[in-house]
Amino acid sequence: MSPYLVSVVSTLGGAAFAFCLGRFLGRVRDTADGEVGGQALSLIGAVLLSSFILLTGFQVAGSWSALSSARGGTYDEARALTDTYWAAGGLATADRTAVRGLLRQYTVDVRTAEFPELAHGRTSAAAWLALDRVRAAVRGAVAMRPEQQTAKAAAQSALATVYEARSDRAAAVKAGIPRVVWLAMVVAGAFLIAFPAVLGVTATARHLVAVSFAGAAVAFAIVLAAQLNHPFQEPFGVSRAAFVFAETRFDEMDVPRA
Template sequence: MNTYFSGLLWVIAAAVSAGLIGYAVRRFGLDEGRPGNNDAAGQVFVIVSGMHAVVLAFVMVTLFDAVGVAREGAYREAQSLVAVSWAAEALSDETAQRVRTLSRAYAHTVIAQEWPGMRRDRGLSGNGWSQLDRIREAVLVAPASGEWQEGRKAAAMDRLRSVYQQRQDRLNMAFHRDVSTVVWFVLILGSVLVVLLPNLFGGTRLMPHVMIVSTLAGTLALLVFAVYHLQNPFAGDSRIDPAAFRWALERLGSDR
């Protein structure tokens, strides 16, 4: 289902539900004493809505930051992969060719296999790890003579460790990033309480009251919808694409 259409359904469903509740409260509830509750109800509403706004803002900012961190991490992983291949060029021609070929194969695996799996929240095969292990083995067994080659070999291993680390961080963000059940409980129950509290106020007419609670419910539903779709930085309309690894393939050139 289209993200915009599903988001609109969330907003409409919340607004209609809150509007019906507000209408029922004003139409069939007791009006006695309600205007006198405004001061007390207003103070409670300010506290509850303020705390809920803080929680919502914290969660959304954290998720927005996570998208940026995931994008930067993907580029660091791709840059380190290219750096491994470039450092290996100082070693023997056989080693340089093998590292370059394996690096390209790893980039292809990330683009063609891992990215669709991360987008659909499916498990991944171990191809990526095994390709990195073969790169590590090729660099480790490569002969190095002289300080220059020893230094380039050490640099290749150092950048390869960075690839391992950034890869693990990427997979953690793709498969272990969900908002916890406790946070969802707070977000949903807090939104319900914020929408219900205005029904304690008095003084407004029926239709303006219905419009107020409907608008409030729709806005909160929209924010919760955004939190839901920002959980996975590799899916949804805010998803990160594998542009970093396509860049790496261009830098690595064609197999020779």
């Protein structure tokens, strides 16, 4: 099922759940003057505010922060790859060709093979192997002249940053909010939605509309937090744009300078 459809169905389900509770458990009489009671309005307003603060404000903000960190990590890795590629330009011709070719292969492996794996919560063994080959090529590069030694040291330093960023990405794939927290969110959301009906708030049309909106907001917040909690899955997951950028920079650095 499409992630977008899941959000829509969950939101409508929350609204329907709240409507049924309000309709069948709420009282069917109004205040003496026929107007909506101020106590009922205050209660529904408190439920709406609690739903927003507890679910949307806390869980979504935390998941969005983790997603932003994962996205930033891919660009840190891409920048380190371009730094390594640039530094390799100072190596001997054979070593430069070998290192740059392996860097391109690693970047292609991440973009084409690893990102589908990340969506399933794992990294690519082939990409790890490709990066190890880059490190071996840099380590084995001949550095007879001072400028070659400087280039080799710079390439090794930038490559260490690549490994660090990649390890952070592997950790981000496995990280997430514990299941018990999701269970607590669902139970708390259901209680917040059911609270007006349990207290016997009058089931007028206006009350049902307000409570249904609260149900929709709570359900949408939970699903949104769940989707943001997986930083490499659709619809909000990290894209491959950073590695496409790296490949573009590789091409630019290959152009001979005048």
